[in-house]
Amino acid sequence: MKKHLDFNYFKESADYILSKIEFMPEIAIVLGSCLGNLADEIENKIIIDYKDIPNFLDATVESHAGKLILGDLSGKKVVCMSGRFHYYEGYDFEELTIPMRVMHLLGCKSVILTNAAGAVNKDFLAGDIMIIKDHIKLNGASPVRGKNLEEFGPRFFDMSNTYNKDYIKLAKKAAQVSKLDIKEGVYFYMPGPQFETPAEIRAIRVLGGDAVGMSTVTEAIVAAHCGMKVLGLSLMTNMAAGILEVPLTTDEVDKTAEKSAEKFKVLLKNILKEI
């Protein structure tokens, strides 16, 4: 039978990171595809390669750097994950608990999860930013399946306030300050790596999804389990499959992410000031 990860497994990673810094970060930030340049703005930074952290995972996607950047941003002590892990890379759902559990053990009480997503809601446009108010995950296992680790949280736990309502208000206010027309909606998880079919997108729309993507939800579940407050922000890098007549490409996703990186950065910094 497969070996389950125990509490010490996560603690070894956290202890290594804590041995490299002289503070405890308050807020974790997970940067989605091509949003990595926010990390350039972190002051007094300490950079740790994922591959040097015991028991951590290594990023395999080209647009994900695979570095942990710790330091000051907008007056807050942050730990930034430049590069995240997805089910489609071949990890088990259980392995996908590692990042959030390690962030929790570093002392983070909150996490900002960012991602690139396809717009399912036809009122959205490529380049729009959506505050995640809730998510739908109907496929794949839960990352916290298996023996429960009570050190992190209870066996059964509430998911009705996963995306913190105060943070949603605060993000809307920060968007106003940034003069940004921000959207709000439901993120629908799909495991990928293939983009969805037009029929899948129609089904997702009927089910209540406004955006679709291959990340974030596993992290939000693990964060909710250990009581971290979550803010989720999705950048619409493309209209989801079947809305426009053109096929989806990674190139389009990367180009929109690159074009929107600056406004995303401004928004995140304004949010951090208020958090």
Ligand code: HPA
């Ligand atoms: N589908 C799934 N994931 C994505 C998409 C999409 O259209 N765009 C960016 N990430």
